[in-house]
Amino acid sequence: MPRRPSPPTRLTGLADRLGLPLGADRAAPGEGFALPRGAEPGRAVVVGSGPNGLTAAALLAREGWEVDVYERHCAPGGASASGPVLGEGTVVDLGAAAHPFGVASPVFRELDLTGHGLRWLHPELPMGHPLPGGPAALLHRDLDRTAEGLGRDARAWRAVHGALVRQPEKLVEDVLGPMLRPWPHPVAMAQLGLRAPWPAAWTARAAFRTEQARALYTGSAVHAILPPGRPLTSAFGALFGALGMTTGWPVAEGGSGAIVAALVAVLEDHGGRLHLDHDVRDLRELPAADAVLLDMTPRQVAALAGTDLPAGYARALRRWRYGAAVSKVDFLLDGPIPWTDAALTGAGTVHLGGTSAQIQHAEAEAAAGRMPEQPFVMLCQQQAADSSRATGAAAGRTVVWSYAHVPHGWAGDVRPLIEEQVERFAPGFRDRIVHAEASRPADLEAWDSNLVGGDIAGGSMGGLQLLLRPAPTPVPHRAGRPGLYLASASTPPGAGVHGMAGAWAVRTLLADRVVR
Template identity: 85%
Template sequence: MPRDAAPIDAPAARGRGFALPQGAEPGRAVVVGAGPNGLTAAALLAREGWEVDVYERHHAPGGASASSPLLGRGTVVDLGAAGHPFGVVSPVFRELDLTGHGLRWVHPEFPMGHPLPDGPAAVLHGDLDATAEGLGVDGRAWRALHAPLVRDADRLAADVLGPLLRPWPHPVSMARLGLRAPWPAGWVNRAVFRTEQARALYTGAAVHAILPPGRPLTSAFGALFGALGMSSGWPVAAGGSQSIVDALLAVLRVHGGRLHLDHEVTDLRELPAADAVVLDLTPRQVAALAGTDLPPAYARSLRRWRHGSAVSKVDFLLDGPVPWTDVRLAGAGTVHLGGTAAQIQHAEAEAVAGRMPEHPFVMLCQQQAADPSRAVGPSAGRTVVWSYAHVPFGWDGDVRPLIEEQVERFAPGFRDRIVHAVATRPADLEAWNPNLAGGDIAGGSMGGLQLLLRPTASPRPHRAGRPGLYLASAATPPGGGVHGMAGAWAVRTLLRDRARAAF
């Protein structure tokens, strides 16, 4: 059964917020972009006594954390992010007390499921022992790989949700992850696991890096996403991911911040004079802005920014539940559809090489498994299904039949239940939110050095090349996801710079 998450202001979570440096005199700040990172930065600054204005090109705030009745009256569809393993453990969301401003996390029965062509589905439980027990002969290996990370999950979140090139607050916990991180997930699969169930669970978690699991460092994603699922879970936001945005806006407004919609910023000189400007934009967007006065070398580095594979999204409205062959999958908030680990490796390698795979990796989310409010009123009794496939950057084909085929493999009769569907191609995602350039939802490839050096090689990666200008998007640490931490780190850097300038 779905369950509420433990409130993030519970005693166990106290003292684990995001502390800001002291001694900075409040001033005036402008934030460009009302996504989760921009709004987090704005809310923190407003709480610190700054006069804050946020400018957003779209007619509604939220960026990739927005929701709408896309599939008809009574539906709630997450237009971007759906599950939030990092949101529920975000130190800055705790610091801003988003649950005290209306946000409620809810959990499905299982964080993740992975159906297979032969044999039962693999299921990630919200508990390490239950997951290991379900993996049979691989249970001991699964437990040995994940147990230290599950024990340290909360400390690990504080470590990984920030620049990797810094002193970590919990170095022992980070070292345990570091022992597992450098390797390709495919290598770990072959060396550690014997069953396809365990390999599929690990691979499905690893490809949240949107990279082939044969690439170095993908094991870090497999281990970390699995550990979070078996500790704090992969919850959804009750009422839609927009609820996260609404809570951030509530904090901002309580402290006097202002939001300006339908206001696209193309030239910083058009904005009011400010002591600091925070940009929730990708590197190429920053490089294209007028009035930034960026040093030439920094501007060149931004223009060299590499984007990774993309997603192509389809949202479905069904006349009933997904008819999974393995009925346990009805309780999974996230279902990974890609077949075996080898099949996923092939599909991801094709996408990153610019070729559309015949059988792409598909991520399907069933938020309704935890949150019945996703289909009410005239849509009561129906099921909202969120899905995307990994595709080449900027791919413009029709992904709907490919996604339907992948679901149909493991849920025969799925097509017959479709009442309505809306496809959103990479170009559509970018038109809606330019931060999703070419359908890249990670703000830039997480392959190679770009995982560590986002967006440039700098000990203060949130400084945008000159005094008073800061970058706070998924292209900066800690990367993609709805957790607000890029905005939080930008503000920490801003306040430290301002405090030092006062002396």
């Protein structure tokens, strides 16, 4: 029989039963992601091998569980995968590209992914934002250097970000978990909370006087894939900026698939099994298990047979809202992008959206279902940090990853719009294109069914869905009935390659099994 833990305090006992981060099992800042103790190991099945599913599987295997992971594709990884899409010698990230949350992830640190082959590589600049008729705004991996580059907004930039960059590990531990819980570092979370409620467009106008600072902040905010005029988007602007100025926005050496390879290595080191080419449509076809964890969004869960979901929970899943989409184009160039501002050559990520007002207009149009003429474009130059992205037959060429924010399910051709956005700030870009591959929202969903309509966030981050993912419940990783858990971006903390949704699902599962 598992040992009975010491009698908890009333608050700690409640937190443990809810899978919340209080009590002696909590790690000190920077020490990783601790799990409840006293749960007897069993057998688990994980459906889906994205970073969240693999993280959950690796944690359980390390805890002595018998674990089987089922994946419908011939390779693991979900949207964290890489391949020679642009020809022999190229490495292209098929989904996620830069990883501000990955490098800071407490559970990736806990699983020692860097000890299993993963290597983070940092470009000279985490991010750059070109502007029409002037120098680009540059985010350095240093608060003071970034502020100094913003001229008369230096003091304001420090005021907005200063408290957040002092202890980034505490901030990350707070935000990479359910919002409706006792935060492990309430002071750090309060500092973000003071900045969070406001629309990013309001904060940009109120706090900054230069277009460089406004655009730099607003561009970070739209990582939420929401118009920056929406409430709570300031949280994203402040958070992404703070991470860039501390732990950075690195890439994974050899492609984002290297993150998945490291997770698989941890899983297999502890006896876990990965079953590829196995499309699970009915849970009853799987081996009997003590727990089933689903790395799936609500639409896929609702369509899955054998879940025996309670009627109320099933209704909540059917009401889930998916958000604006991305449409992706990868380019192979015969040389570097010819930026007007040469400083952008060293930027791992470049935001192409023009001024803060232009970004607001583009994002509002996409959210309303209208395709903007000048969409917000995210562009990654992984070769600024990782020379392995073009070797052999592709040596001397440049791989460029990009996507534009588009309406949900948009079926148009985004390539000319992305090219025009790059050309605005890098005249001659088109002349350097050797080859390009486009992936529309429908293509992305066909490749990874979790990318519904091209939504890469597992569902809109707007409104209450930011706080209540995927249903109004204090324990969001329980999937409506005993033994069934959700471990996807549709649960807290949401989108990103950080594994924390899987980690929280495991934490909830183990807390449920602790004998009191």
